[in-house]
Amino acid sequence: MNATTTWISRRVSKLLPAALAKDEAAAGAPVKSEAAATPLRGPGSAPAPSPRGKPPQRSTRERLEATLRQGEEALSPRMLRRALDELRGIIDPRVSEVEGGRRAAALAVWYEGATPARRRDLWLLMSEMFVADADKAREAQARFAAAVGTPDEAVAEVHYRRATVSPRRRLLQRFSVYPGGVQFLVDLRAELQPHLKADRRLQALDVEMEYMFSTWFDVGFLDLRRISWDSPASLIEKLIQYEAVHDIKSWSDVKNRLDSDRRCYGFFHPRLPEVPLIFIEVALLDDMASDIVPLLDESAAAADLQKATTAIFYSISNTQVGLRGVSFGDSLIKRVVDTLKEEFPKLKTFATLSPIPGLRPWLQRHLAAQLERLDERALRELGRAVSFEPPSTEHVLGALDKPLALDAKSPLRQFLLRCAAQYLGAEWQDGKPLDPVARFHLGNGARVERLNWAGDPSPKGLKQSYGLMVNYLYDLKRLDKHRAQLAQGRIPMAAEIEGLLKP
Incomplete structure (x- = not known):
């Protein structure tokens, strides 16, 4: 020894x-x-x-x-x-x-x-x-302040930086x-x-x-790797463990997500080579998906890759809570888009099929304010739909408890879509979009593209957002424009969403 x-x-x-x-x-x-x-x-x-x-x-x-x-x-x-x-x-x-x-x-x-x-x-x-030594830091700061504009400024700045470490x-x-x-x-x-x-x-x-x-964990030090059914079982188990959007229920479920018409990519760090820090699941389709059920259907046939024009990002999961505040989702999506375009030149549309996790609790807190936004005619129609005029928050919430039973022309269904558009397109917190998923994708340059009724009819989807899902579109030519628009306090959205916001 x-x-x-x-x-x-x-x-x-x-x-x-x-x-x-x-x-x-x-x-x-x-x-x-x-x-x-x-x-x-x-x-x-x-x-x-x-x-x-x-x-x-x-x-x-x-x-x-x-x-x-x-x-x-x-x-x-x-x-x-x-x-x-x-x-x-x-x-x-x-x-x-x-x-x-x-x-x-x-x-x-x-x-x-x-x-x-x-x-x-x-x-x-x-x-x-x-x-850090407070006295040394104050002394170094004073010297730096006195040296600004003189030949000694750079040296004084170095000493100040070192003193504050x-x-x-x-x-x-x-x-x-x-x-x-x-x-x-x-x-x-x-x-x-x-x-x-x-x-x-x-x-x-x-x-x-x-x-x-x-x-x-700067993205310059991270490796983008594809995760496939041929990957080590220990790595595939990590997908099952860390999947945060749509729970993986079995090995056949994860095999479906790694089928020939799917792609899964993760960022890996050299010091954590067996653990993806974040991973993204992609479905290759011929149109923008509006429903998560077919994507998770284990018995469905694989899509024809020759006809694929659309890449749908339907799940993005961070695996390390300890890396909260360290952002690499933006870079992951960019790298995945570039990789997919190289493998499939016919791909033209890149979009998500995303949950709206905060919609239902938000509406339960702000339903009265949303009812006040309705004109008299819409309020009467909603009242007749819930059999109570004028409609109270209690009766509306009760009627919304079974959203899948509402037909396309139901005033209650139209009201819920308007509320979802308000939540995604006009609600802010600390200068950022209120919904956490919207905050992520809009911050990356996407726009709110389309609301999908019954997009996630699972118990989790109903609990989060009455079953609604949303597509965020990544228009590669307008990402910077959308970011600038967001910085100016305007959420980028398609005309369909804007129309729902109008009184």
Whole structure:
């Protein structure tokens, strides 16, 4: 056993459950096993709230300076200080990158066996105790401000940038050194996400990780690979696991999605070669699809590729929650379009068949306002359709509960289509389209093309959007125009959608 291995074994063993119990017993705290210290709630679960009457929560710095553990704190002060020493040892300037990576790998082993509450203590240490030196940052900023416009400006800017880089960034970089370290960090951030709103102290760590991931996972470092039925079974299993739009129910289901008239592509990172970061499923057809059922029909014959003129993107799934905020969907669609055009020169139309996940809850909250937009005639027709005049929100919602039974001329059906057009074409939040799927595709330069009644009659489709689906059209010659239009506060849409918005 060499010196490095001995150091790792000795140091990390002090953080293992037996050592924790020994320290807690020495401090007079009740001894608990690792499993009993915190109830098992799974990754990302919030720790149980403190009962009434408990002392107020201490800050991380107060805990580091204390002697005894208090209340619901997971790690005793002594163990918290020891964990901080382990983290600092990873970025010790006297050790090499490789040695720092080994130390990070050892700490990751401890982390994998730790309870959620003890993991959270480690997050707090990483977030709060590895900040840039405030005095040095202020001094460098003052020097930079004084040097603006002088020959020393560039040098002063370099010093300022270096002064504001936190040791936390170097710490995260050391975790990326060892095999599996990148996946470890991505999983850590995924587990961190549910805690951010409740504990703002963790936001510095989250933002630092998002910044680093945006660099590490830049599209220039990603490989576009086709996933087919001939791909390794382990990779196909990833599709089943991560499919987020239309659940894959069986192997025959996934085989249908990888048939000869289909294509599936994913972005892969060299450090995560077996996991697609995002994947897209495509159907090659002779017309724009309006119904998801035929696309998912396992018994349907494959389409004739010689007649294919349209590529329908019917499912796009991100696989890594820890990469939230890192955008590569835009580049994926562009790369897929270029790849498809090269393989199938006859393709002219590129569009989606997309869900409208927020429509039903939005309408339930804003139905009264939508009824007020109707003129007297439309209001009377709607009232007769629901057998209550003037129609109340309660009666309209009740009548909409079975949308598939409405015929094409039903005033209730026309009303729902108008509401969907309003939701997709005129509703905003923080300067962006309200619907998350619309936000994605419109941000990539697409336009709202067509609403499809009963496009998804599944229970999930009815729950999300009364069964409605929408086509977003990627007009390759107008993508930049549509983006500019969106930036000006106008959602690009086809004339059919605009017509539904008119009073």
